[in-house]
Amino acid sequence: MLRFAHQNLRLPSLATIQAFESAARLGSFGRAAEELCVTASAIGKRIGQLEAALGQPLFDRGSRGVVLTAAGHEYLDQIETALHLLSDISLHRRSRPRERIRLVTTPTFGHYILGPHLHEFTTAHPNVDMSVVLSIPYLDIGPTQADFWVRFGLGRYPGTISERLTDDTVFPACSPGYLERHGALRRPADLAEANLLRCPLDPWKPWFDAAGLDWPEPEGGVSFFDVGLAMAAARAGQGVIIARRSLAGAWLDDGTLVAPFGIRAAPDSHYYLCREASTPMTGAHLAFSLWVKALCARISQSF
Known part of the structure; x- marks a missing residue:
């Protein structure tokens, strides 16, 4: 040579x-x-x-x-x-030119579902640059320009194509410490003496109805305009929340939260992946859409 x-x-x-x-x-x-x-x-x-x-x-x-x-x-x-x-x-x-995806998401979905798993997508697609921005649509806070939005609601958003991400049920949950201090919750009617943490995004009424309780939506006490804050308060032992399987499953699994009752209710609102109907999808857009839907399905099936 x-x-x-x-x-x-x-x-x-x-x-x-x-x-x-x-x-x-x-x-x-x-x-x-x-x-x-x-x-x-x-x-x-x-x-x-x-x-x-x-x-x-x-x-x-x-x-x-x-x-x-x-x-x-x-x-x-x-x-x-x-x-x-x-x-x-x-x-x-x-x-293989670099592609960009701008995603606007709710804080709770971003923190508890997307954030811990996003590396799976970026590792599989190294030519895609992700930009993730938090938004609070309930308070009309957040950017409007994006390739995708993760929204929480009924799925009806004019001018967009919306695909449901989660298939949740809701149920009361609290910390073991709360039960030790305030007594066991053996039947749904025992919630009358409990501190019910409220969140307009996840009302109590659907679960009350499923449990056969003819109760109105609670009005007193603390109301959180963010599901993540309500879950943090419950984990700290401050009261009982309406929890979602997709968000609280890990804490239920490790014992940080417990579900006193086996009754589950179907909520009105879910997480949706939305995009503008008039904008064609790129290869990166399609890859992300398939990935995040598979992620949510996997999380739902694991609990």
């Missing part, structure tokens, strides 16, 4: 290798110069530098042109493989 004359010499420049390959293929320094848009003397100089680095001639120079030496033939075989590899790498990089 042809090697450099001295191990401490630097690798030849790509320009000298291109000059050699072109001259070898075309059989002429002049035609190589035309192909590479330089002068014939520049081609000769570059090839001379390459021959000096290798320590042996690559061409026999004659009046009728240039002919490869045995060393030249050997070197041509080696550098053609390298040049083809470089060409394939460059083509691959050009064929």
